[in-house]
Amino acid sequence: MDITLFLQQFLNGLSIGSIYAIFALGYTLVYSILGIINLAHGAIFTLGAYFTYALMGGSFGFNGLLANAALPIKLPFAIALILGSTLAGLIGVVMERVAFQPLRRQGSDPLLTVVSSLGVAVVIVNLIQYLVGAESYTYPADTYGNLPPSINFGTQEKEIPIRTVQIIIFAVSVGIVAIITYFINRTKYGKAMQAIAEDPTTASLLGINSDRFIILTFFISSFLAGLAGTLVASSVSIAGPYFGIAFGLRGLAVIVLGGLGSIPGAVLGGLLIGLVEAFVPAEYSGYKEAVAYGILFIMLLVRPQGLLGRRFIQKV
């Protein structure tokens, strides 16, 4: 592989990997606090994309029950992105109250909560299809203003074109990861969340309201999913109600590779899987997912706790 192609695929891998990273951050946050995998995370990813689409265009699209239903406002992309992701975050809170909290109060097995989250995912995906149909929706051409569609990082002879949207996605992802890392490690709320993750009972004795922080965790997690969904949709299109399913599975692989519950692990895992997929040779390009998951299997055999995860120690 010549250096031009190497650089090209490296940049491609970084851009897609950065999206995997912020998507997986949401998974990791919920896992850290509750010890469960929220399988509805992919569906929230899809919802975020649709919310932003509706807020930008002032309409829910042209199919389903809401066909041509108009909103009183049309917002610029940046504001729609924040509002759409916030709405996704609020849906996450509702989901927690309806599907997770009752089970938690019963002290039920985490596996049942996982099944419950799967049910929520199916309901959301089908509800989307019922309300806005199965069609793909694409954000307006001027979503990012008048920026050129791609930028050449190479020379005139040896071009390395990168889509502008990918650079924006990468920049936003880096910013989000920095904010989340700061929030978790440096703020009072973040430290309280860490305390709950470490030992919910002791955290309660110290006066931390666990219930409130679980809601906050679900909000942030779903906000990140909605944000990732919107960024991906602005790069490709909303490929129907099932848009987030593949991302949901990929996100699982990312957090396992990075180390369950590890925020730096989610970022590293996301970037690694993105890079691995980008470097799959052309003749095997259709198998890039299989290659990524193959590496995951090997990783689990060699280092079951993931790249940056802590080894589980059972005290006897």
Add this chain to the structure above:
Amino acid sequence: MNNAIAQTTALLSTCALLLTGCGGGGGSVTNTPTSTTNNTTTNTTQTTTTSGAIPIGIALAQTSNVALLGQEGFVGARIAEKYFNSKGGINGTPIKLVSQDTSGDEAGAINAFQTLINKDKVVGIVGPTLSQQAFSADPIAERAKVPVIGASNTANGIPEIGDYIARVSAPVSKVAPNSLKAALKQNPQIKKVAVFYAQNDAFNKSETEIFQQAVREQGLELVTVQKFQTTDTDFQAQATNAINLKPDLVIISGLAADGGNLVRQLRELGYKGIIIGGNGLNTPNVLSVCKALCDGVLIAQAYSPEYPGEINKVFRQAYIEQYKKEPAQFTGQSFTAVQVYVEALKKLDKKSKISTLPLDKLRTELNKEILSGEYDTPLGKIGFTPVGDVVQSEFYVAQIKMDKDGNTGKFVFIK
């Protein structure tokens, strides 16, 4: 397990099933237990006769990522039902479409076929949506001796599944090479060709082989073959791999969402040559994916809204009145499939009153009438080979022309 957990799980499951049933314009969901092959086979000995409206099964995808294509077919069938019933149906007896959602997988198609054959007791079936599904579901109908007309199955080998399997969707081998010829006419300097195809779909694999064969026959150089999945959205690695080889032509075999995204990313990364889309991109739904960047994509067609036949004018007008846009190929083909049933039933009814025929006899006789008839349809004049493949003379190539706003566009047919 305590009650709260059981209730929550039951509630969510029930909601999921109900909502699945609501998806996409009225298709119902097959939740009946899967019948065994034996059940299907014994069904042929029933003596149930049709009374009242004559039920024709529609097994198309109303949900899943294939719903985009299935719903187009469903619309065509509904327009045909309304039109032919307004013309007196089958010599005075109306037809009634009974729809079952096949979803996007093989199991869904098999369930839909089983239900239509055993529970709804249809005289014949239009569907399923994908060739991949047809290879699994059509043998069910074949064993039950129920006629099937594929309206969107273009892979090689579909009619050969059995005596009761026919199609009105011309095989990809007849349709696809036309767009390559059109591309060479637009740019005779084309030398290097890059091919992309969705490797997880039987139709797209079949179509790409036809395209690659046509490329070789034209003496062109196949510089790369890139594979993807119909569920993929990010194609930057594949697109840049191909662009680096400086192709003059790109040929894509995929579905609307993935194919449209691939077109978009190729264009944004700077590819300026001609793009040919396969049959999966042959839907106005692709326009909303790549928008302004769809402009110029060439797609071979088995149907043209501009075909001057009388029945096509009626069909086109009915469609435009309802949807304010031109009908897609799959819509035209599913209208045609229902038309074939109607005309074959009419002929059969004149020979022996179909209301007096036992269901199994009716299905067998209907199959013979379908294969022996000639039909003037929106696709032009068609007939069937003895094995059940469509005989069609008119094929077209369309080029996507996007409007200035970049949001709307149409398929403009190249003379």
